[in-house]
Amino acid sequence: MQAMPDFFTIKTIAKIIALPPTGLILFTLLGLCLIPRFPRAGRGIAFIATILLLILSSPFASYQLIKLLDTFPPLDLKETRLARAIIIPGAGIDRNMLEYGDATLGQLTLERVRYGAKIARITGLPILVSGGSIQEGEQEATLMKAALEEEFGIKVRWSENQSRNTHENAMFSASILQKEGIRHVILVTHSYHMARAKTDFSSAGFSVVPAPTQILNQDPTWPSSFIPGISGLQTSYYVCYELLAKLFMKIIPFP
Structure with a gap:
């Protein structure tokens, strides 16, 4: 009998699916699949997911997100x-x-x-x-x-x-x-x-x-900080992971 995947394997898979860019790409595909039967809903889901992906890919947005977590000064x-x-x-x-x-x-x-x-x-x-x-x-x-x-x-x-x-x-x-x-x-x-x-x-x-x-130490500059790119998306991924992990800790606290 094949062994069931353990908690950490399931967690890894769930993380990949839930976090950007995979999660938003899946929502975009879902919206596109819904268009034949539910045109307005399908287009709306695909449009919103695409816009969110573009926003999270911009260094400006990732900078604003990381400020939520980057609250510690350098080591004294x-x-x-x-x-x-x-x-x-x-x-x-x-x-x-x-x-x-x-x-x-x-x-x-x-x-x-x-x-x-x-x-x-x-x-x-x-x-x-x-x-x-x-x-x-x-x-x-x-x-x-x-x-x-x-x-x-x-x-x-x-x-x-x-x-x-x-x-x-x-x-x-x-x-x-x-x-x-x-x-x-x-x-x-x-x-x-x-x-x-x-x-x-x-x-x-x-x-x-x-x-x-890796303390945050640079204000966004125009126009490069508003152009979607891999660096912005990567930073947004880390922030979203931390926010999701903190939410998970509140829902299912460790003993």
């Missing part, structure tokens, strides 16, 4: 005096990369690792990397540890390789660090992800000093 080193560790949660890997021989860090994870290495050099604090694998293959934490040690020259003290989402990043990191009496930590993640991540890590018992990376 004065606030790190009580911290005893740096935690870097993963954000995905790229698989089957020929030039690396197999998997390597995805762009978002690499951005976090790079900033975490900078903070480690400044503060001298030890690092915990956190991230497992939803699919078979290399775990995020293993690749993050290798990158930090081999490419950035920063030793990793702890490696948590079982977590599959931000909530588990926090819980499994707590099970490692709190055994050593460590509760004050610097948390490195993207600015738009920090609010949700800080909530999860605080709930796990940590006192968190936020260290956001």
Whole structure:
């Protein structure tokens, strides 16, 4: 008998379908399919979905959206005096990369690792990397540890390789660090992800000093910021994912 897909597989599929651009493309196709029987409704659905896709693809719209989440200032080193560790949660890997021989860090994870290495050099604090694998293959934490040690020259003290989402990043990191009496930590993640991540890590018992990376720091310019493009769509995707995840947490809170 074929095994049923687990929760995280279903979640991944649902995320692909619900978020832009796939979700809006599907609504456009639905509208087009409805036109023969329901012309006005079909055209309306297709038109609205197309317009929303164009709006979300513009850097101006994505900038306005990300301001909803990007509320943390840059790290203030004065606030790190009580911290005893740096935690870097993963954000995905790229698989089957020929030039690396197999998997390597995805762009978002690499951005976090790079900033975490900078903070480690400044503060001298030890690092915990956190991230497992939803699919078979290399775990995020293993690749993050290798990158930090081999490419950035920063030793990793702890490696948590079982977590599959931000909530588990926090819980499994707590099970490692709190055994050593460590509760004050610097948390490195993207600015738009920090609010949700800080909530999860605080709930796990940590006192968190936020260290956001990729902080919003540029006002939209005319006319390039109003022209739809892949950069705007990608940013809108990240924001929509965070907003959907926060809504999901309120509907189905973790124990």
